[in-house]
Amino acid sequence: MNSDKVDECLYKLEGKIDTLTEKFEEMNVTLARQNVTLDDHIRRTELLEEAIGPLQAQHHQLMGALKLLGVIAAIAGILEAIARILK
Numbered sequence: 001m002n003s004d005k006v007d008e009c010l011y012k013l014e015g016k017i018d019t020l021t022e023k024f025e026e027m028n029v030t031l032a033r034q035n036v037t038l039d040d041h042i043r044r045t046e047l048l049e050e051a052i053g054p055l056q057a058q059h060h061q062l063m064g065a066l067k068l069l070g071v072i073a074a075i076a077g078i079l080e081a082i083a084r085i086l087k
Helices: 002-086
Strands: none
Touching: none
C-alpha cells in the first residue's frame, strides 16, 4: 500500500514536471517571436535615424534663419520707434 502511494506521488510529480516543461517550451517560442520582432524594430529605427539626419540639418538652418529674421525685425522696430520719437 505504501508503495502505491509513492508511485502515485511520483506519477503526479511527473505530470506536473511535464506541464512545466510544456510551459517553458511555450515561453521559448514566445521569446523567439519577440526577439524577431525586436530585431525588426531595431532595424527600422536605425533606418529612420539615418533618414532624419538631413532633416535635422535643414531644421537647424531654418531655425537660424528665423532667429536672424527676428533680430532684423527687432532692429527695424527699434529704428521705427526712434524715427517716430525724432519727428
